[in-house]
Amino acid sequence: MHMVIAIGLESFLVYKAIEGFLEGREFKRREKDILKHYLPQVEAASLLSIILAFLWQKAVRVWPKFMVHFILWSSFAMSLSAGILLICFQKPTTDVCGVALIAFAIGNGLYSCWVTQRTKFCTKILMKSLEPVSKFPDLNHPTYYMLVAGFLWMSLWILAVIGALNFYFPPLIVTALVLSLAWTTEVMRNVANLTVSRVIALYYLRGMQSSTQFCFQRALTRNLGSACLGSLFVPAIEALRIVARGLNLLEGEDEFMFSCAHCCLRIMESIFRHGNGWAYVQIAAYGKNFVKASQDTWKLFEQQEMETIVDSDITSAVCFLSGVCSGSICVIMVAAWTHSVHQSFTATISLLAFFVGYLMVSAS
Template sequence: MEKEGVREEVDQENKKECEVVVIENENYVKGIHDQQQVNKSYENREFNVSKLQTLNPTNPLRIVIQGAHQSHQVPTPSPPQPLRVSTTPQQQPSLSSLNSRKFTNRISLFIFLLHTVVAIGLVCFLGYKAVQGILKEGSIKRREQRVLRYWFPQVECSAIISIFLAFIWQKTLREWPGFMIKFILWSSFATSLSAGILLLCFQKPSTDGVGVALVGYSIGNGLYACWVTRRIGFTTKVITKSLEPITKFPDINYPIYLMMGVGFMWITVWVLAVIGALNFYFPPLVVILLVLSLAWTTEVLRNVANLTVSRVISLYYLRGMQSSTQFCFQRAMSRNLGSACLGSLFVPAIEALRIIARGLNLLEGEDEFMFSCAHCCLRVMESIFRYGNGWAYVQIATYGKGFVRASQDTWGLFERQGMERIVDADITSAICFLTGVCSGSICVIATGSWTFAVHRSFTATVSLLAFFIGYLMTRIGMAVPHACVSCYYVCYAENPENRLFDKTIPDRINFINSGRDVLVQTPRVPRNL
């Protein structure tokens, strides 16, 4: 009995040892399986991390994955530590600043809206006077019928021609920028010279004055085309690069279509108002006021399109966002309209003063009077460029700043990056201006010849008005390339490390700083005496 009891105890101990061995083997196999699963998870995480190597170091997605990877490398569990992300020295504006709800330049907005109400009332009243004069019997009826028959169709035709030319200029500049820059420079010279010679051939005192003005302008245009020859290569690179984002926004031209449609309808009723002004008190003064009103209105339309395109393109550069063109247009028509109104008054004057400053800088010579005038103009230009410039529209559209503050901040960015000489020497705005001159000259050739054939006494007035309308409508159509180039410069100055920018601007800066650039510098800062 004792032997059997001892044997049973031995058997039980052997069973326990076998069970222990089996359990240890199972744990060992399970441990190997768990280790394989962990290794697979490590491999998956390392694969995901390798795919995200191109992300910004401060990107939250990369931070989370790196934190997970580091936590698996620690064998013992530890309490979660708060992540510390180092901030870059240059902080980007928050997203809330991109959607500012305040209206910019409210005083300018109020003045423009008041002007619009008065202009609409005056145009309607003068249009009524024109219709009333046509319905009356006598000399007034005959005169207004003559104007309506031999003057109104030519003006409307010039508006239609300029609309087609505007889209032709824009399309060809996008397709062949290098060729079109040279073509625009010399075609504006050729067309303005041809229009001037044509008006001189009519041999009428009124047309002779307009013809001499066009011939004189064409000479200056030709000299300018020769002067900027060395800048064409760099301008071609900038325009080509800046127009690349347009392909991502197929509806980018919709605001242009709308603005040009509004401009065409306003010009139609405006012409009727001019006809009615002939039978009103002080016709010359009323016509001058109508011309100034039309110029301001069409310039505001152009800058609304400029602000729309600027916001779409700048948000693409700075945030990688594909914004809604419709939303950007609504914002330009509401919250940023005041800045467009203020800029429409000052930017054309600034551009004119810039041309004068360049001319005085070239002509100052040894004459003391010209020397003093040149430096006085340069000081004025320094102040104007700091408090008002055409580059401000990018920051107005992007951050909702006022016109003056946006001008100061934009020029400060250029100074910080050493880009003053580059933007001073930019000829994109000149190219857009010359397309307007070319379209206006073509309208003069077409409508001037037509009017001279049917009613010679209207030739000079129709030619002037056709040139004016052709220029204004073409400038609206050229708002897209102008805004794209402005965004390229301003957004680069704000974030030069953006991967969307290449070495075009840095190489140009190095080229200028090396002393190999022999261009005549745009006078902005007075030289030391």
């Protein structure tokens, strides 16, 4: 349903963009200005992020141990560099964006130091998960399909944003488009995730080499509803769980705050049992719905007393930081480009480039 609504909304707004371009003289000038200063940079950011996604995948396969450390610290270096660059432009809007990136970089650096002891465990998980990959030479094809689809969708999306300016309540429509883009790319990522999960699950459970193409078709049809539902809730649930775990680290004289944080963590863990990213394996392998798969997966963790091991895994954080690193690289390229041709667009396009770079790499 979401995909139908998203496609319908984008198609309608693209139509409004074309209509405004053909009919409205004032809108035509504004549309041309946006096309001139937005579209090239967004397309360039999309292409760059696709190239980076290919490089990340290849490098992680070949050098998993090195890449874990590299991603942790390159995301710190790139986000810090992007923040410093934006501050150097000496404009209020770019200063705000630059300070935000620098603050994130500091947090990223502290996190990288904190998880140093976990990187060895993360490397072992990656190496173990990559063992059967060589038996399926076309296993990456669904990811490539999703990246191409993401690039095409991004091109239509920027036209839809222009069309939103020729419609009622532009800020509201643009906000809806941004949320829809984030959800759509998350769905694309989970479709690829479900495809790979089924191929590998059948290999381990039944000792068979199933068709990647068939598993991809299954993910796009039978499992698409679960992918859409999970894409809506899992990112928010996991983000809130991380916040709750961070609050739980509060210790000191304020016993009330510590008790509240501890209570918040317990609530989030209860929610996490009904929706988590680990569920996609059972969805792919057994065809369960998202909620049932989440419950069964977490029950297995509890039965095997694996909760601590699961909490020690940082592979999801490494994937997230690879997206941040790519987004920061896109910001560096696009911000320098935009500042040289149209300075007033620098902050807006830099934010958009970061968003695009992060989403495209996350979709892989």
